[in-house]
Amino acid sequence: MKALFVGLGYIGLPTATIVAKKGIEVIGVDTNADLVAQINSENFQTSEYQLQDMLAEVVRNKKLIAKTTPEEADVFFIVVPTPINQENKPDISIVKEAIESIIPFLKSGDLIIIESTVSQSTTNSMANLIFNKRPDLNDSVFISYCPERVLPGNIIYELENNDRVVGGINKESASRAKEFYRKFVKGSIHETDSRTAELCKLTENAYRDVQIAFANELSIIANKSNVDIWELIDLANKHPRINILNPGCGVGGHCIAVDPWFLISDFPEHTQLILTARERNLDKTKWCLNQIKYEIELFRSKHDRYPIIACMGIAYKENSDDTRESPAKLIANELTLNSQCEVLTCEPNLTQDDILELSNLDDVSKKADLILWLVAHDEFVDFNQSAEIKEIDFCGLRLKSK
Numbered sequence: 273m274k275a276l277f278v279g280l281g282y283i284g285l286p287t288a289t290i291v292a293k294k295g296i297e298v299i300g301v302d303t304n305a306d307l308v309a310q311i312n313s314e315n316f317q318t319s320e321y322q323l324q325d326m327l328a329e330v331v332r333n334k335k336l337i338a339k340t341t342p343e344e345a346d347v348f349f350i351v352v353p354t355p356i357n358q359e360n361k362p363d364i365s366i367v368k369e370a371i372e373s374i375i376p377f378l379k380s381g382d383l384i385i386i387e388s389t390v391s392q393s394t395t396n397s398m399a400n401l402i403f404n405k406r407p408d409l410n411d412s413v414f415i416s417y418c419p420e421r422v423l424p425g426n427i428i429y430e431l432e433n434n435d436r437v438v439g440g441i442n443k444e445s446a447s448r449a450k451e452f453y454r455k456f457v458k459g460s461i462h463e464t465d466s467r468t469a470e471l472c473k474l475t476e477n478a479y480r481d482v483q484i485a486f487a488n489e490l491s492i493i494a495n496k497s498n499v500d501i502w503e504l505i506d507l508a509n510k511h512p513r514i515n516i517l518n519p520g521c522g523v524g525g526h527c528i529a530v531d532p533w534f535l536i537s538d539f540p541e542h543t544q545l546i547l548t549a550r551e552r553n554l555d556k557t558k559w560c561l562n563q564i565k566y567e568i569e570l571f572r573s574k575h576d577r578y579p580i581i582a583c584m585g586i587a588y589k590e591n592s593d594d595t596r597e598s599p600a601k602l603i604a605n606e607l608t609l610n611s612q613c614e615v616l617t618c619e620p621n622l623t624q625d626d627i628l629e630l631s632n633l634d635d636v637s638k639k640a641d642l643i644l645w646l647v648a649h650d651e652f653v654d655f656n657q658s659a660e661i662k663e664i665d666f667c668g669l670r671l672k673s674k
């Protein structure tokens with residue numbers, strides 16, 4: 273059996289690696305030729321726990337080979353990006369391109385699994401695309417949608433241990449997909465139809481977005497009423513049926529900050545709550561920037577100069593190097609570009625960033641006048657600064673330090 277993965281990013285590469293580790297022959301396809309070369313030469317660098325060694329092993333054993341174009345296989349995974357455009361509308365053109373790229377190689381009996389997050393009914397429309405171009409395959413290839421719900425930083429563990437939902441365009445497609453996932457998933461695998469599976473993924477991320485919006489809104493209420501938000505949440509969570517999440521400086525990442533727009537776009541008249549949550553989370557970043565600007569002015573009126581600011585963390589979540597849609601990076605970038613201050617950006621999980629120059633913890637402790645805790649990375653927990661240095665904790669770092 274041969275499995276072919278189209279898209280070797282955050283999700284496709286670890287999944288391909290685990291499948292190869294189970295002894296299945298894997299071809300990984302990515303249009304990024306540099307990435308393909310790095311994988312094949314065992315030079316791929318990642319901070320994703322366990323991935324680097326596991327990948328090097330399967331590449332060395334020739335169980336996983338990366339290529340820039342597809343070829344024949346028995347199981348095809350589509351794991352390409354599904355961004356939103358400027359108007360917050362989902363763009364599934366890359367999924368379509370990826371499907372078109374495999375159509376010439378499909379044969380009767382093949383299984384196609386879409387893992388990219390998509391709008392409802394995309395799997396059915398991709399099935400129509402395949403059957404229109406290859407009527408010979410009608411009813412003889414199996415097509416399923418199986419969303420991914422892993423936590424970056426713990427992907428290898430979660431890929432094997434999380435429950436999975438597999439939704440087929442028909443029952444046989446769902447059961448073939450389940451049979452394949454069984455080869456590497458220890459969690460339960462739940463069969464359904466593709467439209468339910470598509471909606472399930474969007475539901476999970478919209479739910480998280482709404483919950484975080486509540487915490488973010490609450491953090492503003494607490495600030496206005498001079499109450500410590502972290503103590504407030506801790507006390508409220510002592511109630512047996514309450515579990516308020518941590519607020520932050522917004523919501524980032526490739527999923528929670530993006531996927532609710534798929535629902536808003538498809539059901540504009542029925543997503544007021546989801547839309548408001550999305551807007552509240554975006555507003556929280558602006559609110560943090562206003563807080564920072566207020567502190568800058570306060571410092572300036574007291575010292576007759578602008579403070580040196582340290583932006584601590586630019587990843588979208590703690591202990592990650594992923595800066596996609598990161599509100600912390602947005603804040604650091606905005607201050608760097610548009611404030612009069614010298615800005616030190618510190619991200620211990622990255623050696624470099626595409627737009628921001630990075631400083632280390634030593635620079636921060638020597639130079640900073642105002643410290644902004646944007647992401648609660650473990651590396652920051654023991655950071656000691658003199659008592660007169662002002663800090664603003666947007667992420668609950670000091671709670672972690674206690």
Ligand SMILES: NC(=O)c1ccc[n+]([C@@H]2O[C@H](COP(=O)([O-])OP(=O)(O)OC[C@H]3O[C@@H](n4cnc5c(N)ncnc54)[C@H](O)[C@@H]3O)[C@@H](O)[C@H]2O)c1
Nearest residue numbers: 279280281282283284302303304351352353354388389420
């Ligand atoms: N990152 C996450 O935590 C996460 C979690 C769950 C679901 N998802 C979903 O999984 C999908 C993939 O996300 P990701 O984070 O792995 O994306 P990514 O951007 O990290 O990787 C996608 C890869 O696909 C490649 N690619 C683009 N077009 C291609 C094509 N036509 N043929 C071959 N390769 C192509 C890109 O070069 C890139 O390497 C998205 O739909 C995303 O929403 C992501």
